[in-house]
Amino acid sequence: MKIITVCGSLKFKNKIMQITEQMTLQGNCMLSIIYPTIQTIHTYNKADKDLFGDMHKERIRLSDAILVVNIDNYIGESTQSEIEFAQSLGKEVIYFTDL
Template sequence: MTYLQPLTPEEKLSQGKSALGIHDVVVLCGSMRFAAEMTEVAIEQSVIGALVLKPDCNMKVEHPLWADPVEAEALKVCLDDQHRQKIRLADRVIVVGDYIGDSTRAEIAYARELGKPVRFTHPEVDPDAAGA
């Protein structure tokens, strides 16, 4: 007698997205210094049919919601967690920009741990590329 193994959360997500007709979710990662380039990549991906997720709070630009340094640090932790959620939802990842900081490096590692394909707008900055 064969017993079916319960579906993993990843398998359930994949089946749910398929049932909803969601076939290509891409998340953009990178430093917010590349916000304008991220917008261009988001447009390009949207035009080819992808559902695009990206960071939307540019904490490098002054805003009342992160004016207080203590609140800003707490918000950054929350936003980093939200971005990891976006990576979990994504089918693939695009890293934007020609610089990889610690946060982006951690996002790349996380995406790769999850088996997500990772592409770079500037492949030479891939931390796992030969010679990098």
Template sequence: MPDVPDRPEIVCLCGSARFADEMAAANRDLTLAGAIVVAPGVFARSEHDAAGVPTDAQRAALGVLHLRKIDLADRVLVVNPGGYVGESTTREIAHARATGKPVSFSHPVAESDPS
């Protein structure tokens, strides 16, 4: 593990819930590199998940909470295997850019994506 500076970099992960495994790997890699990682906290994708699917109201609240996580971060890493960036992630990218946060991507963005 590297030396941890007095104020480690804070990285916010963004991306589709379908990439929960890839986000977990990015979280691990960044944490082992000495960063503080903030990421979506709920990845329930179907009624078969142990915690169930969040309600529409919960999803809306989680979306706002994630924007506040972006506000706390020094930069944003979009986890986007195959170049996929969905509607919620596009909104998060726009928020990050509007607040002056650098945005990078784990994979090249798909050609059809306006992000």
């Protein structure tokens, strides 16, 4: 069993949720993105956005690997920084397009 943090753009929320479910059914412990429920991500204040980012980095620290959901090879700025952070920690980086 691997502990894997999911990374990717929130515009692919439904696909990310499907992939996370599939990877869980394959026996992986999946740590997922926090999806905004009350507001869109753009309406949160800077402190809240920073907290989301910090907690996502903590999930990456706890993980064996990250799974980058890169639909149509799209990797946004935030996801790219998460990839770089994971690599700096020596974490395995798995791309959805590789599965």
